[in-house]
Amino acid sequence: MKLIDSILTEAAGIAAIRRDIHAHPELCFEEVRTADVVAARLTDWGIPIRRGLGTTGVVGIVHGRDGGACGRAIGLRADMDALPMTELNTFGHASRHHGKMHACGHDGHTAMLLAAAQHLAKHRNFDGTVYLIFQPAEEGGGGAREMIKDGLFKQFPMDAVYGMHNWPGLPVGGFALSSGPVMASSNEFHITIHGKGAHAALPHNGIDPVPVACQMVQAFQTIITRNKKPVDAGVISVTMIHTGEATNVVPDSCEIQGTVRTFTYEVLDLIERRMQEIAQHTAAAFGATVDFKFKRNYPPTVNHAAETAFARRVLQDIVGPEGVLNQEPTMGAEDFAYMLQEKPGCYLFIGNGDGAHRGSYEGGGHDAGPCTLHNPHYDFNDDLIPLGATFWVRLVEDWFAQAKPGGAA
Template sequence: MGVNEWSKLNVLAEIDAKAEVNSLLRRDIHAHPELCFAEERTSDLVANKLAELGISVHRGLGKTGVVGMLKAGNSERSIGLRADMDALPILEQNNFTHASVYPGKMHACGHDGHTAMLLAAADYLAKHSKFDGTVYLIFQPAEEGGGGADAMIKDGLFELFPMQAVYGMHNWPGIPAGQFAVSPGPVMAAFDSFRIVIRGKGCHAALPHLGLDPVPVAAQIIMAFQTILTRSANPLDAGVLSVTTVHVGEATNVIADNCEMTGTLRTFSTELMELVQQRMQDIARHTCMAFGMECDVEFTKGYPATVNHPEQVALSRQVMTSIVGDDNVLEQLPVMGAEDFAFMLQVLPGSYCFIGNGEGDHRNVGHGAGPCMLHNASYDFNDDILPLGATYWVKLVEASLAVA
């Protein structure tokens, strides 16, 4: 199904008519990216747009979060729709007109598009009250490692706005524009980070016998870590252990005192996460001991696994099918990336889906040489799918809060 076909047949006409306006809004957000908990301009833009629509606005949850409240009819039913607002610390390689004006900051994950889609849906819902209940429009900060969802929850999100279910959506490069993907159960992994410091004894590089060199020890530990998932864990349990940084030394003729390694662990189960961490500690400490050294091993909790609830997934799929047809609603295969919407799904039932962003052909002249993949310096959100995503939000509200 081509983009022109589904945009004409399935997208709400009024939303489609404002496609250019919503595209300009998305590109304005893209040009002004803001990092975790620093989304001041973006929050102002969102709050002002909601207020212009006559939507009640609450600010300050999770520092820069914004929640809009829209009520119609007399029902006590309620639903939450969430979009993330923050950008990434990446130097953008695109030079089209809406490229980032802030060097080293970039909307490389499409949160600009997520925000624009939810604002477009808010515009329609405010003007067409074809639902009975309350819609909470959640614009969340700090998804990219800051845990903004958890911060909003701790600030009272679900107490102040007692919704019965919550929904999220993320663009997904590689899935064709005009398609969705959603499935029950785990769809994104949990992640924890780690830091290991090997404590040796520095000396002259020409006299290694007088010191304790942490570098070969680090090498052995890194290689041994790769046996944890292949030999200690059930091979049917998915997991990823990545050592992503190694910091040691400053001069070519000096054996350093210490070596620091950091990285992440990703699993779908708490049991596997605990097993991997215990084995990492055992391997690191005993390897160091064998070479007369010691080490410090620290783990930092990240995000839990994103686990979709069957009832809300069924509703999402029903709505998607009504828009793009059953053949264009795919199975959402689990991925090892993490998502802090998981915190919301631990509190309330809900559904987190993917909307196809295409292969990158939508990018105008001026894009970078890299692929249009998430967290890539050449990425750009596909504006063609803005009306589709906004239509999904609207029809999800109308189906969830149907007028009797």
């Protein structure tokens, strides 16, 4: 593993920043303190900044030896927000804000990019410009979309953009990436079935929305098994059914909610259309009516081939070919997708290990709970900081050393 010595030297200090951010988690569009920490460090290192894009976003600007005269630029993105959940760890840097937790490692993503920023600003071993994108509100707020709306790519024109996420279960020292779809679109539905309330002992006097809901939920799965091509990926998950207030009352209405995930808009269009048709006609068959709402949230995250191949070559030089795996697409979603719709780039994964790093904390502070994403026992592995930062730096240096951005496909 070829780590940069100066990054290793500063790793403990950056880890302390990471743990400070972890102890003070902030939810989407509320990352004021976190943005202050990022802005202060960048300013200390002589990096000009721009604040306020996407409400609380921070962009750092690092010019190379040529002062950016060549006109080429690359963007590196890290997310900053936490999740609305309660942390169950009790180590020294555990969340101090009940109901808020860095359970997805965004504190670590921020730290890795800060470590790279410190080195890039000090050495500037490249010709061109690096834009350091510290993004708010990945967890459901669409912070990437909001930064773009506020002029991210117009104010900071760049040839490509890269993002990185930690991945529990993948060993430390390992990476995974693939071209094409790597994360799914995220969508949600809210269906209200309107029946007619009655005494449960006299159901013939009403229109019971509960059996309507049961038929509807079962029928939705035929979209996946009988309407969608078997080779196309798609998920319909009904996750909430709410109805009724008493055991002897047929309720007036029933609510169904859930999520839909796909890798393509063609499959998404099919699922939305068929769900609406099934909902309307099933309700009508029982004499009920229905309100159908379908909300499209994040688009699919689709990596570009040339930029992915370039990142793979950089990674292989750092950890060896055996440490760079193909990423199996996941039905999770990521708002970096918006950036990849605007610019060529790649979203890749860095191994966070199996959670054993938590045992090295002074005094312990965690139980046997799993160190998986969005879990109350999770914590980012600080051993990743020098490795992730080394990748960012080598990506920048090799990128600008290429005759053509992205290199050969």
